[in-house]
Amino acid sequence: MTSSPDEAALWWATAVSHIEPGSIELRDRPVQDLIGRASLVDVIWLMLRGTTPSPPESALLEAALVAGVDHGPQAPSIAAARMAATCGIGLNNAVATGVNMLGDAHGGAGQQCVEMLTDIRTLHTSGLGWDDAAHEVMAAWQSRSRYLPGFGHRFHPVDPRSGPLLGLVRQAVADGVVGGDFLDGALAVEEALRRRRAGARPVPMNIDGATAVIYAELGFAAPLARGLFVLSRSVGILAHAWEESGQGRRNKGPLPRNVLPARLPQPKDP
Structure with a gap:
C-alpha cells in the first residue's frame, strides 16, 4: 500500500503550527508578526489556547511563571540536574533530568489543586456555600491523602510567594479581568484549615x-x-545546571566525598 503526500500531511495535521518553505505560522499567526511584538508569555498563551491574552491576563500569567522559577538546590529536580551536569552529559540532558523529576509528589500539586478547586466551584455552583463546598471536597481529598495540594510548606511557615500572587488576583477580580470563584474556593479551604488547626502550626x-x-x-x-509549572521551573533548573557545569566537579553525588552514608543494620536471619 502506498501513501500520497496529502495523506502524510493529514497524518501530521495540527492547529498549533504550519510550516512551508519560507513560511512559519504559529496558530495561524506569521512568526514575523510576533517577533518584537508579542512577549514570550503571550506566545505561551497563544500556543496553548489559540488566542492572545489581554495585557492584564498576560501580566497575571507572567507573575505566576516568575514565582515558580526556583526553590534552591534542596529541591529534588534541581539537585538532580546539578548532579547530572557533572556526569559528562550535555546541558540539555541535565535540564531534562531535572524536568523529569517533576512528578505527582514534586511538581504536581498545582495540577491537583486546580482539580480540587474545580470540584469546590462545581459544588458551589450547584447551591452549596463556599464553606460547605470546601469542607466536602477537603474531606474527599483527605480520605485519599493526608496532604491537601496547594496548602502548607515543609520549609516555609508562610510561603513568601503566595501573598503577592493572591494580591494580584484580588486586583484582577476588582478590575473584572477574572471572575474570582477559584480564589474564593481557595480562601475557603485556607479558612477551614485555620479553624481546624487553631493553636497548631497554620497551613496557609x-x-x-x-x-x-x-x-x-x-x-x-x-x-x-x-x-506551565514545568516551563517556569525549567528556567531555574537551567541556571543551576549551568552554574554547576562551570565548577569543575565530576560525578557529584548527593553527599560530599568525605561524608559516607551510615551503614544500616542488617536484618537478622529468622
Whole structure:
C-alpha cells in the first residue's frame, strides 16, 4: 500500500503550527508578526489556547511563571540536574533530568489543586456555600491523602510567594479581568484549615495553591497547571545546571566525598 503526500500531511495535521518553505505560522499567526511584538508569555498563551491574552491576563500569567522559577538546590529536580551536569552529559540532558523529576509528589500539586478547586466551584455552583463546598471536597481529598495540594510548606511557615500572587488576583477580580470563584474556593479551604488547626502550626496557601488559583482563574485546564509549572521551573533548573557545569566537579553525588552514608543494620536471619 502506498501513501500520497496529502495523506502524510493529514497524518501530521495540527492547529498549533504550519510550516512551508519560507513560511512559519504559529496558530495561524506569521512568526514575523510576533517577533518584537508579542512577549514570550503571550506566545505561551497563544500556543496553548489559540488566542492572545489581554495585557492584564498576560501580566497575571507572567507573575505566576516568575514565582515558580526556583526553590534552591534542596529541591529534588534541581539537585538532580546539578548532579547530572557533572556526569559528562550535555546541558540539555541535565535540564531534562531535572524536568523529569517533576512528578505527582514534586511538581504536581498545582495540577491537583486546580482539580480540587474545580470540584469546590462545581459544588458551589450547584447551591452549596463556599464553606460547605470546601469542607466536602477537603474531606474527599483527605480520605485519599493526608496532604491537601496547594496548602502548607515543609520549609516555609508562610510561603513568601503566595501573598503577592493572591494580591494580584484580588486586583484582577476588582478590575473584572477574572471572575474570582477559584480564589474564593481557595480562601475557603485556607479558612477551614485555620479553624481546624487553631493553636497548631497554620497551613496557609503555598506557591502551588496561589499559582493554581491564577491558572484556574485564567481558564487553563488542570494538566496545564503542571505543564506551565514545568516551563517556569525549567528556567531555574537551567541556571543551576549551568552554574554547576562551570565548577569543575565530576560525578557529584548527593553527599560530599568525605561524608559516607551510615551503614544500616542488617536484618537478622529468622
